[in-house]
Amino acid sequence: MRFRLMVLLGVLxxxxxxxxxxxxxxxxxxxxxxxxxxxxxxxxxxxxxxxLQGASIDQISQLADSLNLAxxxxxxxxxxxxxLYANRSLELSNATAVQALGDxxxxxxxxxxxQASGYSLAVVAGFGSALSVLEIHRLNDIVRKIRLRRIRLx
Amino acid sequence: xxxxxxxxxxxxxxxxxxxxSIAYYALSKPPAQEFMAWGVFSPSGTLSNxxxxxxxxxxxxxxxxxxxxxTNRMGSIQYVQIVYRLGNSTSSSPNATASGDSxxxxxNSSIFIPNARTALVNFTWSFTKKPSPGGSVYxxxxxxxxxVSPSVSAVAGQKFRFFFELWTYxxxxxxxxxxxxxxxxxVGVPLxxxxxVV
Numbered sequence: 001m002r003f004r005l006m007v008l009l010g011v012l013x014x015x016x017x018x019x020x021x022x023x024x025x026x027x028x029x030x031x032x033x034x035x036x037x038x039x040x041x042x043x044x045x046x047x048x049x050x051x052l053q054g055a056s057i058d059q060i061s062q063l064a065d066s067l068n069l070a071x072x073x074x075x076x077x078x079x080x081x082x083x084l085y086a087n088r089s090l091e092l093s094n095a096t097a098v099q100a101l102g103d104x105x106x107x108x109x110x111x112x113x114x115q116a117s118g119y120s121l122a123v124v125a126g127f128g129s130a131l132s133v134l135e136i137h138r139l140n141d142i143v144r145k146i147r148l149r150r151i152r153l154x
Numbered sequence: 155x156x157x158x159x160x161x162x163x164x165x166x167x168x169x170x171x172x173x174x175s176i177a178y179y180a181l182s183k184p185p186a187q188e189f190m191a192w193g194v195f196s197p198s199g200t201l202s203n204x205x206x207x208x209x210x211x212x213x214x215x216x217x218x219x220x221x222x223x224x225t226n227r228m229g230s231i232q233y234v235q236i237v238y239r240l241g242n243s244t245s246s247s248p249n250a251t252a253s254g255d256s257x258x259x260x261x262n263s264s265i266f267i268p269n270a271r272t273a274l275v276n277f278t279w280s281f282t283k284k285p286s287p288g289g290s291v292y293x294x295x296x297x298x299x300x301x302v303s304p305s306v307s308a309v310a311g312q313k314f315r316f317f318f319e320l321w322t323y324x325x326x327x328x329x330x331x332x333x334x335x336x337x338x339x340x341v342g343v344p345l346x347x348x349x350x351v352v
Contacts, residue, residue: 036327044233044266045325051230051269060231060268067233075264118177126170132312134162 039093050104177188233323
């Protein structure tokens with residue numbers, strides 16, 4: 001009796017196993033696609049940050065091309081239910097995010113350098129201008145002396 | 155001597171102030187109104203003549219190659235999604251503040267657009283009539299190669315309409331939001347095209 005029950009349970013398990021496996025696969029697939037989608041959103045956030053920090057148009061265009069390719073992979077993954085495309089999308093999104101982070105840091109450094117250079121130049125020019133105004137009479141004296149020397153030589 | 159030093163300091167401060175203002179102006183981004191503009195274009199590349207000279211009457215099985223041109227002037231790269239819906243004469247239209255959520259969605263297309271660029275998105279569609287009792291006409295559609303069966307019908311096949319909505323990705327909420335972020339609120343810019351099924 002117990003043996004029969006075990007056999008019945010075994011047969012029942014065999015019958016429902018394909019459903020269990022396919023559900024597990026489907027769940028895994030949707031997780032992969034969800035991860036790819038999430039990575040794409042995060043990569044976009046970092047690219048936008050790099051753009052706002054002042055990364056060059058060429059850099060942003062290149063990052064946008066990568067994001068668009070990752071998006072096509074993600075769409076294929078969703079349409080075909082393919083883990084391969086989902087993984088490709090995820091890898092490309094992560095690579096783009098890393099590149100965007102580098103570009104963002106470089107743009108921020110460049111921006112700080114530009115500002116420091118600009119304001120330093122303003123202070124130096126201010127110093128030079130103030131000095132010129134105060135010492136203009138000495139310049140006139142020098143010019144007068146040169147003229148006198150020329151006249152004497154003639 | 156002391157007077158000269160005071161004069162020098164005053165001059166130095168004044169000149170520095172003037173030059174710093176020039177530097178600030180040169181280093182600042184020029185102010186600009188942020189916006190997104192878009193349109194749905196016919197095969198001839200115009201904003202009209204969508205049905206190739208047949209008014210708005212469309213025959214079953216005929217394919218149309220339209221495209222969207224989306225211009226990004228938001229000051230930074232944008233992640234844009236176009237949502238397609240099919241409605242009829244009684245459907246509530248999307249407007250500047252609300253999307254047409256009550257109208258069933260047919261599909262969507264997404265794209266990343268750098269600032270100051272215009273991107274093109276294809277929209278190829280055709281339909282076949284679905285046999286249905288009474289005067290209402292239902293249709294099956296193929297949009298960009300995907301088969302869809304909208305739940306919307308139109309009396310005698312008259313006054314179907316496409317609603318096209320532009321959504322942009324909001325990093326803060328990790329989701330697409332209807333329209334684009336304006337100065338004080340989100341701005342919706344929906345489009346619609348009417349057609350009759352014959």
